[in-house]
Amino acid sequence: MRPTGKLHLGHYSGALESWVEQQNLLGPTGSSAYETCFLIADYHNLTTSLQTGEIYSHTLDMLIDWLAAGVDPEKSPVFRQSQVKEHAELFLIFSMLITSARLERNPTLKEQVRDLNMESLTYGHLGYPVLQSADILLYKANVVPVGEDQIPHVEITREIARKFNNQYPHPSHGEVFAEPAPKITKFSRLVGLDGKAKMSKSLGNTILLSDEPDEVLKKMRTAVTDTLKIRKNDPGHPEVCTVFSYHSKFSSPEQICSIEADCRAGILGCVDCKKACAANIALELAPLLEKRRYFEAHIDLVKNILFEGEKKARIIASQTMEEVRAAMRLGEISGGNQYGTVKC
Numbered sequence: 156m157r158p159t160g161k162l163h164l165g166h167y168s169g170a171l172e173s174w175v176e177q178q179n180l181l182g183p184t185g186s187s188a189y190e191t192c193f194l195i196a197d198y199h200n201l202t203t204s205l206q207t208g209e210i211y212s213h214t215l216d217m218l219i220d221w222l223a224a225g226v227d228p229e230k231s232p233v234f235r236q237s238q239v240k241e242h243a244e245l246f247l248i249f250s251m252l253i254t255s256a257r258l259e260r261n262p263t264l265k266e267q268v269r270d271l272n273m274e275s276l277t278y279g280h281l282g283y284p285v286l287q288s289a290d291i292l293l294y295k296a297n298v299v300p301v302g303e304d305q306i307p308h309v310e311i312t313r314e315i316a317r318k319f320n321n322q323y324p325h326p327s328h329g330e331v332f333a334e335p336a337p338k339i340t341k342f343s344r345l346v347g348l349d350g351k352a353k354m355s356k357s358l359g360n361t362i363l364l365s366d367e368p369d370e371v372l373k374k375m376r377t378a379v380t381d382t383l384k385i386r387k388n389d390p391g392h393p394e395v396c397t398v399f400s401y402h403s404k405f406s407s408p409e410q411i412c413s414i415e416a417d418c419r420a421g422i423l424g425c426v427d428c429k430k431a432c433a434a435n436i437a438l439e440l441a442p443l444l445e446k447r448r449y450f451e452a453h454i455d456l457v458k459n460i461l462f463e464g465e466k467k468a469r470i471i472a473s474q475t476m477e478e479v480r481a482a483m484r485l486g487e488i489s490g491g492n493q494y495g496t497v498k499c
């Protein structure tokens with residue numbers, strides 16, 4: 156996840172919730188089903204903004220949201236891309252394994268260019284999924300929990316892994332990389348308050364995980380609803396209503412049924428519907444807010460979590476790069492070990 160500061164409900168329902176679920180999943184023997192690690196993609200921030208002045212404060216803000224939502228640093232190291240140099244190294248190698256035409260076909264990129272009205276693309280932005288492939292494969296991930304918009308990137312990662320394995324079989328254990336599978340979250344595309352396809356900081360249509368209940372209600376009042384339901388008693392169409400899409404995520408099954416029926420029958424007006432929705436969201440966010448306050452008051456603890464996570468990540472990343480260099484026969488020394496590698 157890119158460190159863009161405080162997170163919103165889209166990050167929560169599209170990624171964070173399933174990260175935590177996956178982190179806590181137990182296998183048949185009662186131990187963790189997965190080893191998980193979570194990356195702060197600070198290099199990726201540069202694809203849409205060259206401003207780096209606030210990157211550290213945004214990183215800490217985002218990390219606090221992660222911790223508040225249940226990311227457990229004892230189980231899952233958290234670390235910044237820029238602090239584990241192997242990300243840049245593997246990105247360079249991977250960028251030779253994919254064509255620019257393939258990257259230009261990436262639908263997520265096309266969507267971003269459209270949403271942000273971008274007139275031209277940098278070389279690095281085009282290579283966004285290549286760097287992401289390095290992020291994923293350095294840790295030999297089998298499963299990547301992602302929102303819908305990231306599926307094309309996991310597909311590119313699989314292609315790059317396959318290409319690398321075919322081109323460079325490892326001298327002793329064959330394939331260096333497993334092909335990772337995307338694990339799609341149920342609410343992988345949460346609509347923004349303005350009814351636009353995606354809740355997104357750059358579109359300014361968000362509810363933050365750190366919003367207090369009165370702020371949630373204030374924002375909810377601005378949410379776009381069914382434009383054909385003008386008066387309270389007009390029958391509504393929940394399937395086109397932004398607020399109903401939030402109910403489907405944050406309200407109980409019984410509430411969803413009664414809200415849907417009452418909206419269609421013209422019994423429930425948008426004002427009351429929004430109040431109920433805001434209350435349910437605030438209820439879900441209450442434990443996160445409490446934990447956020449704790450971590451804000453213990454910021455050294457947060458910084459230390461990052462420091463420890465980066466130490467762990469460097470160990471894994473350097474082991475993978477040793478295998479990559481051995482498979483590619485980079486750094487062989489004549490007369491030395493046949494697959495000797497350069498130690499940096």
Ligand code: AMP
Pocket residue numbers: 156157159164165166168169170300301302303304305342343344345346353354355
């Ligand atoms: P980003 O901030 O673009 O790096 O997104 C981080 C993660 O949050 C990605 O897995 C996205 O798919 C997910 N995400 C961001 N916004 C939304 C949204 N509105 N709905 C669902 N998932 C989202």
